[in-house]
Amino acid sequence: MTDHIVSSFDADLQTLGDKLAEMGGLCEKLVGESIEALLRRDIPLAKRVIEWDRSIDRLQHEIEENGILTIAKRAPVAIDLREVVAALRIANDLERIGDLAKNIAKRVVALEGQFQPPKLAGGVAHIADLTLAQLKEVLDAYTQRDERRAMEVWKRDGDIDALYNSLFRELLTYMMEDPRNIGFCAHLLFCAKNIERIGDHATNVAETVYYLVHGEAVTDERPKGDLAGAAISYD
Amino acid sequence: MTDHIVSSFDADLQTLGDKLAEMGGLCEKLVGESIEALLRRDIPLAKRVIEWDRSIDRLQHEIEENGILTIAKRAPVAIDLREVVAALRIANDLERIGDLAKNIAKRVVALEGQFQPPKLAGGVAHIADLTLAQLKEVLDAYTQRDERRAMEVWKRDGDIDALYNSLFRELLTYMMEDPRNIGFCAHLLFCAKNIERIGDHATNVAETVYYLVHGEAVTDERPKGDLAGAAISYD
Numbered sequence: 001m002t003d004h005i006v007s008s009f010d011a012d013l014q015t016l017g018d019k020l021a022e023m024g025g026l027c028e029k030l031v032g033e034s035i036e037a038l039l040r041r042d043i044p045l046a047k048r049v050i051e052w053d054r055s056i057d058r059l060q061h062e063i064e065e066n067g068i069l070t071i072a073k074r075a076p077v078a079i080d081l082r083e084v085v086a087a088l089r090i091a092n093d094l095e096r097i098g099d100l101a102k103n104i105a106k107r108v109v110a111l112e113g114q115f116q117p118p119k120l121a122g123g124v125a126h127i128a129d130l131t132l133a134q135l136k137e138v139l140d141a142y143t144q145r146d147e148r149r150a151m152e153v154w155k156r157d158g159d160i161d162a163l164y165n166s167l168f169r170e171l172l173t174y175m176m177e178d179p180r181n182i183g184f185c186a187h188l189l190f191c192a193k194n195i196e197r198i199g200d201h202a203t204n205v206a207e208t209v210y211y212l213v214h215g216e217a218v219t220d221e222r223p224k225g226d227l228a229g230a231a232i233s234y235d
Numbered sequence: 236m237t238d239h240i241v242s243s244f245d246a247d248l249q250t251l252g253d254k255l256a257e258m259g260g261l262c263e264k265l266v267g268e269s270i271e272a273l274l275r276r277d278i279p280l281a282k283r284v285i286e287w288d289r290s291i292d293r294l295q296h297e298i299e300e301n302g303i304l305t306i307a308k309r310a311p312v313a314i315d316l317r318e319v320v321a322a323l324r325i326a327n328d329l330e331r332i333g334d335l336a337k338n339i340a341k342r343v344v345a346l347e348g349q350f351q352p353p354k355l356a357g358g359v360a361h362i363a364d365l366t367l368a369q370l371k372e373v374l375d376a377y378t379q380r381d382e383r384r385a386m387e388v389w390k391r392d393g394d395i396d397a398l399y400n401s402l403f404r405e406l407l408t409y410m411m412e413d414p415r416n417i418g419f420c421a422h423l424l425f426c427a428k429n430i431e432r433i434g435d436h437a438t439n440v441a442e443t444v445y446y447l448v449h450g451e452a453v454t455d456e457r458p459k460g461d462l463a464g465a466a467i468s469y470d
Contacts, residue, residue: 061452068306068320075307085303092327172417179411186407186424193425217296 009080012070016063016087020094023059024139026052027097031135031198034104035128038191039121043112049105056098063091078215086212090142093201093208097135100194100201107187114184123170124192127163131195134160134202142209150209151218153202158223160199167192244315247305251298251322255329258294259374261287262332266370266433269339270363273426274356278347284340291333298326313450321447325377328436328443332370335429335436342422349419355409358402359427365395366430369437377444385444386453388437393458395434402427 030049037046067088070076076084134153141149171189174181207218265284272281302323305311311319369388376384406424409416442453 064320068316071303071306072310072312072316075310077307081303081307085299168421172421175410175417175421176414179414182407182410182417186403186410186421189421189424190428 009070009074009076012066012074013080013083013087016066016070016084019059019063019066020087020090021143023056023063023091023094024142026056026059027094027101028132028136028139030056030098030101030105031128031132034101034108035124035132035195037105037108039125041108041111041116043109046105046108050102050109053098053102056095060091060095063087067091079212082212082215086142086208089208090205093204097198097201100198104191104194107191111184111187114187115180116184120171120174120185120188123163123167124188124195127160127167127192127195130156130160130163131199131202134199138202138205138209142205142212145209145213147210147213150206154206154210154218155223157199157203160196164192164196244305244309244311247301247309248315248318251301251305251319254294254298254301255322255325256378258291258298258326258329259377261291261294262329262336263367263371263374265291265333265336265340266363266367269336269343270360270367270430272340272343274360276343276346276351278344281340281343285337285344288333288337291330295326295330298322302326314447317447317450321377321443324443325440328439332433332436335433339426339429342426346419346422349422350415351419355406355420355423358398358405359423359430362395362398362402362427362430365391365398366434366437369395369434373437373440373444377440377447380444380448382445382448385441389441389445389453390458392434392438395431399427399431 030052033045034049036042037049067084070084071081074080134156138150138153141147141153168189171185171192175185203222210218265287268280269284271277272284302319305319306316309315369391373385373388376382376388403424406420406427410420438457445453
């Protein structure tokens with residue numbers, strides 16, 4: 001391989017890395033703002049989140065296109081190939097995280113004027129804080145190619161699942177207490193589920209960092225929070 | 236390009252096509268069986284669906300690996316490149332469809348012994364039939380590279396969204412009528428949402444067929460069912 005080709009590949013990788021960093025920053029921002037919009041019932045903020053999600057989609061398309069062309073042009077192998085494949089996979093997860101944030105924001109808009117039962121924000125805020133922290137941490141782990149840090153995130157996903165299960169039960173209780181709560185709580189169930197799924201995508205990113213560093217997939221089963229309540233912890 | 240290289244590429248493409256056909260068939264089967272398990276409360280069938288989803292995941296990994304290596308080795312361009320990219324994208328959507336079927340099956344297992352309100356199966360069966368028909372149709376359209384047929388599927392996704400919205404409202408009504416319905420209906424809300432999301436992935440496949448044939452993305456906005464009820468139609 002000549003220096004020219006090597007440096008072209010490095011330039012391609014730099015472009016991918018820059019776009020992915022932009023995408024990751026945007027995702028963190030939109031997840032944080034979608035939750036803020038939900039907790040404050042802030043419709044204008046929710047609408048901005050919905051609008052911004054388009055930028056995430058655009059970045060994902062660009063990363064896919066650039067990544068595929070890089071593989072076709074440079075035929076990278078080993079760690080170089082894994083770098084490109086990892087960028088493609090992470091962009092895919094980030095695009096879905098953006099979608100999930102957008103969906104929370106859409107529910108905020110839809111809930112305009114609906115009766116909001118008191119005491120509900122606490123549980124959602126808690127699971128959202130944890131999930132956002134996981135997302136930030138795994139993106140840092142990726143930037144630093146720090147597979148240990150990534151696997152710490154991976155191990156903590158069970159905590160989010162456990163919180164989600166407890167929140168699910170709490171929301172059902174509110175619904176049973178007062179039928180006026182049912183509409184709002186049903187939407188909140190989906191918001192909580194979306195947050196839990198954002199956590200799953202952070203876990204996917206952790207697995208991609210592991211693959212990138214080690215050249216093989218994580219073989220352990222994912223930790224599950226609250227096995228007794230596993231009845232309600234999935235999708 | 237020599238004949239040798241051309242035929243190697245064709246052989247690669249054939250392998251990808253075979254694996255994708257296997258994956259598509261498995262997805263149709265698992266979606267159908269997960270719904271059947273839900274409607275009949277058939278726990279052993281649900282457990283088989285959960286087990287089979289592993290095969291879908293395995294196929295997706297193989298397709299990703301083979302596809303990326305094909306791009307690196309053969310550096311295909313134009314329609315040849317789009318063939319490989321389309322296979323990667325469709326495998327991604329099918330993997331998620333398999334996950335959604337598995338999640339429905341997991342809820343069936345979780346609901347074992349729970350009180351089931353009467354009259355609920357109808358709405359779920361209807362949206363499930365429509366979604367399964369869309370999935371079969373779009374996979375056929377892909378096999379035949381029939382972009383018109385794919386776009387017919389694309390246009391009908393609004394019907395699934397509309398059905399989902401109406402089912403969502405119906406389920407909330409049952410919850411309000413009798414608090415004993417709340418637990419079961421909450422799980423059913425998520426099952427209905429999973430079915431609606433399977434429809435979204437069929438729509439993604441339709442867009443991939445369009446891209447494959449035309450070399451560009453679908454630019455129209457997706458049709459949305461029941462705009463007035465858009466409050467509840469997303470994620």
